[in-house]
Each structure stands twice: as C-alpha cells, then as structure tokens.
Amino acid sequence: AQKVTQAQTEISVVEKEDVTLDCVYETRDTTYYLFWYKQPPSGELVFLIRRNSFDEQNEISGRYSWNFQKSTSSFNFTITASQVVDSAVYFCALRGYNTDKLIFGTGTRLQVFP
C-alpha cells in the first residue's frame, strides 16, 4: 500500500524565518515519483516539484529547497526567508511506477505573519 504522511498540520512563522515541511512516504515500488503542490488561499493547486526515486540529489529553486532521503523515506521541503505570500497549504504526493494515481498527504497549512 502507498501512503504519504504530513505530520505537521499547521505551522506558523514570522516573515524571514526558515521553515521545513516534513513528508514521509511508504511504498513497495522500487521506482516511484514524489511531488509537492501548493494550495494558496485562492484555492488552486500549483505544482512545485517532482522527484524520481532514482534521483536523490537535493534541489534548490530560489528560496525553496527539497531534501530527498530514501533511507528515511522522506521528502522534506524548506522555505528560506519565508514571506507572507508563502502562506498556503502544502501537499506532498506520491505516485507509483505503474499507476496514474497520485496519493496525497493531508497537507500542512503554513501561515507566515508579517
């Protein structure tokens, strides 16, 4: 069975703080794909990143960075110098190799206060 756990339901930080959103996954597939999506207050789902299971390199995109560790089945997301516009619900998701189905975590609501 496949499962994604985002244990942090809600995180509140003050602007310019760094914040890490945790994601732990379970799968029996040897090849799989991990994703992060952002859902701002306006409600749409915005794709942020996709990572293949055979590529454990960490990735940085501006203030965003992702730490993929197969040994701990984690795919954590860090926002550096957070801004009010980062306030949103962030979803981690998993997809197995031979399926189209995205399994989502329950989301982490991030609130960044000025």
Place this chain on the structure above:
Amino acid sequence: DTAVSQTPKYLVTQMGNDKSIKCEQNLGHDTMYWYKQDSKKFLKIMFSYNNKELIINETVPNRFSPKSPDKAHLNLHINSLELGDSAVYFCASSQELETSGVQETQYFGPGTRLLVL
C-alpha cells in the same frame, strides 16, 4: 491561455438535482483526472481517462459519471446530488511519455466549489 480550465468555479444547488462540471485542457495531454477535496482538505482521486478510455475508477458512487468527448475534455456528471457531495472538485491532466509509458506531472485546474443545500 489557461492550461487546465474548469466551469463553473462555484456551483450551489439543491439536494436531488443533477449537475455537470466541465474541464478542458489545452496542453495537448492525453490523460485527464478528477479529484475530490473534502472539507478537511483531503485530496483523493476519483477517475482518470487516457485518450477517452477510463483507466482509474476509484470507489465512487455510480451517481458520478465521467464523460470524455475528446482527449482535451473530461466532464463530470453528478446525479441525485447529496449533502455529502459538497466539496471542491479538481480536474487535472498529464502526458504519457512515449518512450516509457510513464505519466508526467499532473497539472491541476482551479477547482469547482460545489455546495449542496
């Protein structure tokens, strides 16, 4: 130039009515999906279509029926609406890689907020 669009954005209706939500993608993708997001923000897949063929059909009441007139459109018809159908419904699309058959990233529409009274 919206990639994945849905209409309507908001839908308020009475119990027992039949309604449809439309989805269109202009990305040239061959696979489309419907997801449901409940009041606790939990997202779950309902259906997926690849080139007009039903691929995934999760445990969804048969009051829900997807219809794909062509690969750029996937509509969701809901019969005999119930209070529990109130949710946000998201359409998404992705492209299958010819070389591997693996699906690429799913891109989502803006969502349709359905409220059943």
